[in-house]
Each structure stands twice: as structure tokens, then as C-alpha cells.
Amino acid sequence: MIWNPSEGIDIGFFTVRYYSLMFVIAFGLGWYIMKHIYNRENESIDKLDTLFIWTVIATLLGARLGQVFFYDWEYFKNNPSEILLPFKFEPEFEFTGFRGLASHGAAIAIIITMYFYSKKVINRPILWVLDRVVIPVACGAVFVRIGNFFNSEIVGKITDSPFGIKFIRDYYSSKDVVNATKINNVNEAYNALVHDPQYAALLEKVPAKHPTQLYEAGLYIFVFLLLFFLYWKTKTAEKQGLLFGYFLILLWSVRFVVEYVKESQGGIEESFGLFSTGQWLSIPFILVGIYYVFMAEKPIEDDL
8 A cells, every 4th residue: 555645634725734633633532522521520611621721731742842852852952942843943944843742751741730630620639530531542542643644654664564555755755755756846746756657666665664553543442442431331430540550551552562563763772772762661651550450449549
């Protein structure tokens, strides 16, 4: 399969990027799911609005800082102005958007934010909040990975399996494809490379790779459905920390396993070896999850 999607939906004066659209869907569904949970728990929807705003900020800021410190510190320490700006200044000025977002950073930021939310807004134990917020978070993770798929990023290793996909925009940068085809319009250049027989040799060079974004998205659907079922159909949520523990174990185990067929993203793996950066960062989450699964029988009122 050849994968060469457009950047987004062109509405004339503006292009709605698929990656951004997936984030909107993720947050929108998250709010909808939590609304039903809050109604069931007799909590005010006003408190949900605060949760929504805080979670959006925590997710985006945490994911960005996670990318900076876990994966690209060597670059950003020399270009600090680019940490929170959607621009690249070297070797020339370029609008890049926030391409680098790390899920581990988002997870840490959300947990910290939920602590303050539990204390300042909802006046419930933090584990009560986390046991419920992980349900929409698991759902949101599905759409984030679909967004990565549309962006042709976080791709897998080269494979000859029938699941392999040729990610055209991963192999050829916009500058590469313009130079190769001599077509100045980037999207037209990519389309020509895929469909015009004169560029068949260039197309042939693109290797098939594992669609790791889809692997993760599919498995995250299972994590979401399981957490959703446990909350609505069982008494699992009565044991504080149990749903949170299941979430940490399942979601980060998925990440750990899929990393084996994912291309290196750089980061701390260059210093520690053995595992990828994503795997090293997933291990603490899994261990914390195991702790909460075994300690869930005990009433934990205030602290993690």
C-alpha cells in the first residue's frame, strides 16, 4: 500500500490539518464521555468544563516539553526559543507547527494537573479523578495515533510483511520531492511522484514499513473498551486506583511492545541502549500501574 495523504481538508482560505482534527475529536469525545461519568457521579458540569480546559493545556504543554527533554534536548538546548513557538529559525525561518509531541510528557503533565484539580476544584481524592479520566484519555490516544498516521510520522521499521506501507512523505521531505520532480507545488509534486510513470524509479526506492501508528491505535481501542466496560458494568471503580492501575499497565505495555517494530525516535536510548527511549519511559508507568493494582483494596484518600 502507498500512503500519500494530503495535509488536510482544504476549505479555501484555510486548511484543516488532519492531525489537528484528530486532537479536536479526541478532546470532544473525552468531554462527552466525562459528561456521562459526572452525571452518574452527581458532579457539576461546571467542574467538567474546568477539567476540560486544564486537560487540554496539560496535554499540549506536557507533550511538547516531553519531546524537548526526552527526545530532542541536544537540539532545543541550543534553540530554546523554538520550545514553545511553532517556528524553526535555523538554517532558515520556517513555520513548522508543533510537530514534536511526546505522550509520556503528556501523561506526566495530566497526572500533575489532576492532583491540583482534585484539591482545588472537585474536592475528591486524586485517585477518584484518575480512575475516571483515564477512560477518555485511552479513547483520545486512539485518535492521536491516527493523526500520526495521517502525518506519516512515528513510522515502523522496514518490513516485507503484507501489512507494510510505503510512507511517501516520510521517505521524501517536501524539499526532496520538489527538487526531484521540479514541481514547485508540494502536494502536486507528491502526487506526481506516486502517479506519474516517469517517477516510477523514485517511487520504487520507498521501502514498506510497519504502520506502527495503526498497531497502537487498534490496541488502544481495546484498552479503552475494557476500561469503559469495567467502569460502567462492574464495581471496579469502587476500588480507588484500580482502573488507573489497569490503564497504566495496559496502555504502556502496548507502547512497550510496539516499540520493537518502530523506528528509533532518538533520545536517551543513545546513552542507555538495550531498550528504545519509548520503552525506557514506559517502564516506570507500568511499575506504578502494578503497584496500584495490588494496593487498590486499600482505601487511599489523598495521595498517589
